[in-house]
Amino acid sequence: MGYALNSRVFKTLLIIFGLSFLVAACDETKAPKPYRDLAREILAEVIAMKTVDDGSGSSVIIADAMAKRLTDAGFPAADVIVTGPRPEVGVVIARYRSENSAARPIIVMAHMDVVDALPSDWSRDPFTLIEENGIFYGRGVGDNKTGVVALVTNFIRLKEEGYVPDRDIIMILTGDEETTGGSINWLANERRDLIDAEFALNTDAGGGYLKDGQNQAFGLQASEKMYLTFNFTVRNSGGHSSVPRPDNAIYELAAGLLRLSEYSFPTILNEVTRSQFIETAKIMEGDIALAMLAIGLDQATPEQMALIRTIPYYNSLTRTTCVATKLAAGHAENALPQSATATVNCRIFPGVPADQVEARLLEVMAIPGVEVERTNIPKISDPSPLRPDVMIPVRALVKKHFGDIPVIATMSTGATDGLYLRNVGIPVYGLSAIFAEPGSVNAHGRDEQIPVKSFYDAVSFWYDLMKAVTGGEV
Numbered sequence: 446m447g448y449a450l451n452s453r454v455f456k457t458l459l460i461i462f463g464l465s466f467l468v469a470a471c472d473e474t475k476a477p478k479p480y481r482d483l484a485r486e487i488l489a490e491v492i493a494m495k496t497v498d499d500g501s502g503s504s505v506i507i508a509d510a511m512a513k514r515l516t517d518a519g520f521p522a523a524d525v526i527v528t529g530p531r532p533e534v535g536v537v538i539a540r541y542r543s544e545n546s547a548a549r550p551i552i553v554m555a556h557m558d559v560v561d562a563l564p565s566d567w568s569r570d571p572f573t574l575i576e577e578n579g580i581f582y583g584r585g586v587g588d589n590k591t592g593v594v595a596l597v598t599n600f601i602r603l604k605e606e607g608y609v610p611d612r613d614i615i616m617i618l619t620g621d622e623e624t625t626g627g628s629i630n631w632l633a634n635e636r637r638d639l640i641d642a643e644f645a646l647n648t649d650a651g652g653g654y655l656k657d658g659q660n661q662a663f664g665l666q667a668s669e670k671m672y673l674t675f676n677f678t679v680r681n682s683g684g685h686s687s688v689p690r691p692d693n694a695i696y697e698l699a700a701g702l703l704r705l706s707e708y709s710f711p712t713i714l715n716e717v718t719r720s721q722f723i724e725t726a727k728i729m730e731g732d733i734a735l736a737m738l739a740i741g742l743d744q745a746t747p748e749q750m751a752l753i754r755t756i757p758y759y760n761s762l763t764r765t766t767c768v769a770t771k772l773a774a775g776h777a778e779n780a781l782p783q784s785a786t787a788t789v790n791c792r793i794f795p796g797v798p799a800d801q802v803e804a805r806l807l808e809v810m811a812i813p814g815v816e817v818e819r820t821n822i823p824k825i826s827d828p829s830p831l832r833p834d835v836m837i838p839v840r841a842l843v844k845k846h847f848g849d850i851p852v853i854a855t856m857s858t859g860a861t862d863g864l865y866l867r868n869v870g871i872p873v874y875g876l877s878a879i880f881a882e883p884g885s886v887n888a889h890g891r892d893e894q895i896p897v898k899s900f901y902d903a904v905s906f907w908y909d910l911m912k913a914v915t916g917g918e919v
C-alpha cells in the first residue's frame with residue numbers, strides 16, 4: 446500500500462516536471478516490489494544450491510524446493526510433479542491450468558543444473574549470490590538460474606493475481622542440461638503425455654545485446670546446429686623406426702587433415718539465418734553491414750561472402766563446419782606407428798544429412814583405407830518457423846520493455862535442451878531476455894555475472910510474455 450501511494454506521489458511530481466514518459470516506461474514494465482523481492486529471494490536460494498549433475502542428487506533438492514514454492518502459492522499438488530529419468534536427477538513439470546482444455550498448451554522451460562565452479566578459481570564464492578556495483582555474481586546467474594527464477598516467480602505472481610490463461614502453460618525445469626540432456630530427451634520421447642504442446646519458450650538461449658549500457662538488439666534463438674563427432678583411424682603394420690618406409694599412419698592421417706583444413710563446406714542458409722543476417726545488418730556498419738544484408742537477401746558477391754567468412758561465428762552460421770579437435774597416434778618413440786586417430790567434430794547445418802557429411806569428409810581427406818567411427822548419434826533438429834503468433838507478441842513486448850531495437854532470430858552453433866523438443870516436432874524459441882555486453886556473462890567460466898537491472902528486466906519481460914501468448918492483456 447505504502448509503495449502504491451509513494452509511487453503515485455512520485456508520478457505526479459514527474460508529470461509536473463514534464464517527465465511523464467519516464468514514468469510510462471518504468472511503471473508499465475516493472476514488477477511490483479513484493480515480486481521483485483521474491484525474485485531476488487529465489488535467485489539467492491537457487492544460487493546457493495550447488496546443482497551440478499554429478500550423481501549427488503542436487504537437482505532433486507532444488508526441484509522439491511521449486512515445487513513447494515508453487516504448491517504454497519496455491520497450485521494443486523497434482524499439477525506440480527517432481528519426476529526424472531534417473532533417481533538422482535530432478536525434473537519439475539508444473540501445469541498452470543486454463544479453463545479451455547481443448548486448446549494446445551505452451552511450454553516454458555529452464556534448466557536448474559549448472560556447470561561446476563571451483564571456489565579457488567573464482568574471486569568470489571560461486572555459490573553465494575553477490576551484488577556488487579550493479580552486477581550479480583554467482584554460478585548460474587546467466588546460465589540458467591535467472592530463467593528458473595523468471596518462471597517460478599511469474600507463475601506465483603500470475604496465480605496470486607487470479608490470472609487464468611486461455612490454454613495451459615506447462616513449466617519444465619530440467620536437471621541435466623549441462624551433462625546428458627537426458628531429462629528433456631526422456632520427456633520428449635517417453636513422457637510426451639506430460640509435456641505435449643504447440644510450441645515452447647526457452648529461457649536458456651537468445652538474449653539482449655548491450656553496448657555502452659544501451660540496448661542494441663534482442664536475440665531469439667529459433668534453430669540449432671546438429672552435433673556429430675567422427676574418429677578417423679589409419680592403421681599400419683608398423684615396424685622398427687630405424688628403417689622407415691613411405692607408408693606411415695601418422696603421415697597419411699596428417700596429409701588428410703591438411704586437406705580437410707583447406708576445405709570449406711558449401712554456403713547454405715535457412716529462414717532463420719537469412720533473417721539473422723538482415724536484422725544484424727541493422728546494428729552493424731560499413732562493408733560488413735552491406736555484406737550481411739546481401740547474404741540475407743541471397744545477393745552476396747564472392748567478395749562479400751569472403752568478408753563474412755573472415756569472422757568465425759558468421760562463417761559457422763553459413764555452413765556445416767568440421768574441425769579436427771584431438772589426435773592420438775603411435776605407441777613407442779622407436780616404433781613406426783601402427784595406428785593414428787583424429788577426432789573431427791562437426792556442427793552440421795540443419796537439414797543436411799549426417800551421411801552426406803561423412804561421405805564428403807572421406808572424399809576430401811582422401812586417405813586410402815581410413816576407418817571411420819561416429820562417437821554419438823546426431824539428433825536432427827529442424828529450425829522452428831518464425832510464426833506470427835510468437836514473433837508479433839515478442840516484437841511488441843521487446844519494444845515495450847527494451848525500446849525500438851531489432852529482434853534478431855538466431856541459429857545457435859552450440860546446443861540446448863531445445864533441440865530435443867524440435868526433434869519431436871515441437872518448435873522452440875529461446876529468449877532469455879537477459880541484456881549484457883557481448884562476452885561479459887562468462888557462463889560456465891569464472892565470476893559468471895549479469896547486470897542487476899537485466900535480471901529484473903528479464904523477470905518482468907517473462908511475466909508479460911506468458912500472458913501475451915495465453916490470451917492475457919499486456
Ligand SMILES: [Zn+2]
Pocket residue numbers: 556588589622649
Ligand atoms: Zn544453459
